[in-house]
Amino acid sequence: MQSLDTQESAGALIEQKLRTFVEQLTGGRVTVMERLPRWRPAWNLDVRRGEEVLRLHIRGERGGDVSPFPELRREADILRLLGEQGIPVPHIxxxxxxxxxxxxERVPGTRDLSAAASDEERRSLARQYVRAMAAMHRLPLEPFVAQGIRLPQGADEITLAGLEAYYPLYLRNKTRPQPLAEFALGWLRRNVxxxxxxxxxxxYDSGQYLFENGRVNALYDFEFAMIGDPLADLASARMRDNYEPLGETFSELxxxxxxxxxxxxxxxVVRYHTVLFSTVSAMQFSATVATPRPGDPHDTYxxxxxxxxxxxxxxxxxxxxxxxxxPPLVLIEAGPNARLLTMLEDAVGQIEVSDDFQKSRRAAALKLVEYLGRADAMEVxxxxxxxxxxxxxxGRRFEDHGQIxxxxxxxxxxxxxxxxxxxLRLFMAQIERRVQVFGSTAIGVSASHIDLPPIEPR
Structure with missing residues (x-):
């Protein structure tokens, strides 16, 4: 495992390489380079070229083996093709x-709809997004196929395009049994x-757009884009509405x-794709939790x-x-290691860091300590x-929990x-209990707020 000094040196070298590349690419001079405090590498840059200032964004590799399409160039090519065909995306x-x-291009704006001026503006933004998504769904497929994007044929291939893309990743990284995933996979294959x-x-990870002054400026994040059933995008947008509201009720959109x-x-079919998208997303991260690797954003995973x-x-x-x-569950507030965990929380909190990125890493460590405290109290x-x-x-006994x-x-x-x-009732009971235990933590709060919006008006 790399020391902090070694990691910082490696990070400085990466930034210098990127700075040099950008200056050669643009013929300008980087005057500002800010690493964003995100779980994947990303930077905002200002580049002065004569009297002009280019505002750029760099999207780095995710890291770890958690993507069905690990080639970052693939996303760049997709964004270029979408832009050439009139879909609002960042210019490459x-x-x-x-x-x-x-x-x-660093697209101006935000994804935070609380920044919109009014509910009417939020509704307008949501409709602009839907129109852009629908336009993308109508694009001719030949340019994407020519770029190497797989063209599925027939109902099974079209519907299961996302599953087949993620399944090799899941199998390659699987280190322990995943009965919930296998149950969902069986149900999906039987019910195409x-x-x-x-x-x-x-x-295939829709609902992501940037807006400013009442106008959608760009759709973004096409890392998982593919050719498949257009209704998969409605399903993934529906899921995203839980934590990034779309701006209008899903049933209206x-x-x-x-x-x-x-x-x-x-x-x-939208309900089916909700099952499918959530299943492949869970498959994507199952191994990172089962077998964590040094350097992973453990709290996020x-x-x-x-x-x-x-x-x-x-x-x-x-x-x-x-x-x-x-199911009913009596919660225990503290476990046998509560005092030691309090000391660990205090020790991590005392670590002094100066920049926002390192502060975000300290915050991530504190999230893990909090989560561990609840596990100490309730895991048995x-x-x-x-x-x-x-x-x-x-109908059998288990002496070892690992056999279950x-x-x-x-x-x-x-x-x-x-x-x-x-x-399903067995898996639901397992998950709902764990949400009762961990839902009040910073790591578990997302799970505690899961509530799929209705597809049709009630």
Missing amino acids: HGFCEDPSAIVM PRHRTRAGFVQ YRYYQEVTGEPADPD IEFDLALRRVVAHALAEAMGVAIEA ELRRLEREDAEGLL DAALEVFVRDAGPEYDERL
Whole structure:
């Protein structure tokens, strides 16, 4: 594991390489270079070129093996193609090979809709976004195929395009049994909507746009974009509405999308894609939590893992018509290591750092300490209850908690659809208990706020 000094030296070298590349690319001089306090490398730059100041953004590699499309150049090529066809996206200035990074226009604006002037402006922004998304879905596919984007054929390939893209990543990194993921995968493959046979270009992590003064300036983040079912974008936008509101009720935007496209959007298919997108997203991060690697943004990955597993359970419950239930749980406030954890929290908090990026890393460490405190208090009880649930379903005893997920995964793979509801209720109980335990922590707060908005007006 690298020392802090070594990490800082490596970071300084990366920034110098990027600075040199940008100056050669633009023929200007970098006057400001600010690393953003995010979990993935990103910088904002000002470049003076004569009397002109270019405002640029650099998007670096995510790091770790958590992307089905790890080649960052792929996203740069997609953004270039979208821009050439009139979709509002950041302009691409160039691509740096070492280190891999996209140099793009720094689009003015924010994603925070609380900054909009009024509810009417928020509604207008949401509709602008929907129109841009619908225009993207109508684009000819030939330019993307020529760029190397896979063209799925037939209902199964079109519907499951996202699953097939993520599945090799999931298998490659899988280090422990994942019974919930396997259960969801089985359900998805058995329930493909066969009438979805027209493919479109989809962002596949939609709902992300920047606005300023009442105008959507750009859609952004096309790391996972692909050719697939356009309704997948409605599903992922629906999920994003939990923590990044779209600006209007999802049911109204669902109706407006149909008005703009002139085509019906089957609500059951949107529900199906909600299951699919949440499942592949959970698959994406499952190994990073099962087998953490030095340098990973551990707090972010745990947050994603817990929240996405809960969305999978809720989306499956919705699609299957099963009521969501949270089992009763008596919470214990402190565990046997409470005093030691208090000392650790104090020790981390006393570490003095000067820049915003290092402050964000200290904050991440404190989040993990808080999360560990709740685990210290409740993990033994959670495991006891999970063992009881598994023994009740499988009809056998488990002396070792580590055997439970392996046995459940084997059962899930062999079980027919007649077991769907019982299995879902077991997984739901596991997740809902953990949200009760960790939902009050900084890492668990996202999971505690999961609430899929209705697709149609109630």
